[in-house]
Amino acid sequence: MLVTLEEILKDAEQKKYGVGLFNMLNLEMARGIIDAAEEERSPIILGVAEVHLPVIPFDYACHIMNKIAKEATVPVCLHFDHGTNYKKILTAMKGGFTSVMYDGSALPYEENIANTKEISKIAHALGVSVEAELGHVGGAEGGADDGHEAMYTNVDQVNDFIRRADIDALAVAIGTAHGQYKVKPKLDIGRLKEIYDIAAKPLVLHGGSGLSDDDFRNTIKNGIRKVNICTEMCMAAHRAYTFAFNENTNFEIALQVAKKSVQEIVREKMILFGSSGKA
Numbered sequence: 001m002l003v004t005l006e007e008i009l010k011d012a013e014q015k016k017y018g019v020g021l022f023n024m025l026n027l028e029m030a031r032g033i034i035d036a037a038e039e040e041r042s043p044i045i046l047g048v049a050e051v052h053l054p055v056i057p058f059d060y061a062c063h064i065m066n067k068i069a070k071e072a073t074v075p076v077c078l079h080f081d082h083g084t085n086y087k088k089i090l091t092a093m094k095g096g097f098t099s100v101m102y103d104g105s106a107l108p109y110e111e112n113i114a115n116t117k118e119i120s121k122i123a124h125a126l127g128v129s130v131e132a133e134l135g136h137v138g139g140a141e142g143g144a145d146d147g148h149e150a151m152y153t154n155v156d157q158v159n160d161f162i163r164r165a166d167i168d169a170l171a172v173a174i175g176t177a178h179g180q181y182k183v184k185p186k187l188d189i190g191r192l193k194e195i196y197d198i199a200a201k202p203l204v205l206h207g208g209s210g211l212s213d214d215d216f217r218n219t220i221k222n223g224i225r226k227v228n229i230c231t232e233m234c235m236a237a238h239r240a241y242t243f244a245f246n247e248n249t250n251f252e253i254a255l256q257v258a259k260k261s262v263q264e265i266v267r268e269k270m271i272l273f274g275s276s277g278k279a
């Protein structure tokens, strides 16, 4: 069944567990993700990221995701990840998504608020949830200043941002990075705890791929309710395709192996985050 991000995170907050956002780039990934959710009886946030739209055309993604959500026997939120383009974010809302992220994290504070607020006004009128990012979760592949403390979420701004931007979930920057880590990330759990203690809305962790199981347990214990996973699934699918092709199997088998490998990663995460059995 199709639900909003607000509904999914409300239950997660009440019962103190985390829900994964799993981004899909193709049909094998989408099927692996939803089959894992059904198997684990877990609520799920199924996403597509703006940056991946050149790989999976938006209208195709909308059709696939809506069909999955409607047929699912577990709660499914359809989420548009890291939207920066006004038109594309509105296309997601029009296309049946129940949650959008507006990412103005690279912008100055007031500009981030103003832009997010504009999205929230439309989204809420349509019954769509909004996530935004305060501080900046950089890329693991990026420059030397990535993960620099100046880009961490400022605790003093948290509720001012939530209130004025009128959002339903807040992505925080506490030392994680997007993509594949080159050095082990150092998480600022103290800062997360401080944010969770005061934040008026549920918290989101980006850059989860490559964190240890203990890191995930620790962040969820200290208030993270939505965990974004993408790179780890992409790597698993990539390995599966490569392996199947190297073994000289046929294309159909390669696709099946990729789907299964994504499904396994997603299942592991659902068990780890505590969302298994919550649907």
Ligand SMILES: [Zn+2]
Pocket: 082, 137, 178, 206, 207, 228
């Ligand atoms: Zn992200």
